[in-house]
Amino acid sequence: MPRLNAETLAELTPQERAKRAKEVCFDLLAARPRTKDELRQALRRKGFDEETRETILGKLDTAGLVDDEAFAEVWVRSRHTHQGLARSALVAELKRKGVDAEVAARAAGEVGRDLEEQRARELVRKRLRSMSGLDEATAVRRLLGMLARKGYPQGLSYAVVREELREAGNESTLLDEAVQD
Structure with a gap:
């Protein structure tokens, strides 16, 4: 099968182009679920014209093979659980x-405030185990930075770090002073 590029695609009939586009999408979907936009971008990179992309x-x-809502729900569950986002x-x-x-x-809304706080606590506890030799100010800074990079709200982060x-x-007077400032 020849490599896909704009020249070889132009030589194909519309039916052959559609078949090749479908194969590209199936190969991508076999690896992992994708959003419609991810497939659209992949087809664009391969040189498929807009009509072929949108038809496929x-x-x-219609066949239910691409569903952005279902993708979002699975993505949220996975990334919250495994990455702590x-x-x-x-x-x-x-x-x-x-x-x-x-x-x-709507998909991210499935992660309620309680779940978000619980996951933040788990992340802080896990990270604290490897911070025993650090001074308090460094530990606080690193914990708050970790939670910020994962998207946790500042107020929740301060509360969780202080309590943990x-x-x-470690009585955290530094954190209490920072909150008051």
Whole structure:
């Protein structure tokens, strides 16, 4: 099978182009679920024209093989559980993948405040185990930075770090002073 490029695609009949586009999409979907926009971008990179791209994506959508809402729900569960990402970071990732902002927000909404706080606590506890030799200011800074990079709100991060440091036996006066400033 010849390599796909604009020249070889131009030589194909519309039916052959559609068949090749479908094969490209199936190969990508076999590796992992994809959003419609991810498939659209892949087809564009391979040189498929807009009409072929949209026709194939419409057929895949109708067949239920591409579902951005289902993708978003699975993505949120996986990334929150395994990466510890907060709702705001999940929404941002989904938007980058081409998921509609409303769909992304609805999917991330499945992670409630309680779940978000629980996951933040787990992350802080895990990280604290490797910070025993650090001074308090460095530990606080690193813990807050880690939670910020994962998208946790500042208020929640301060509260969780303060409580977890207290439970670990480190009275956090530095954090209390920072919150008051």
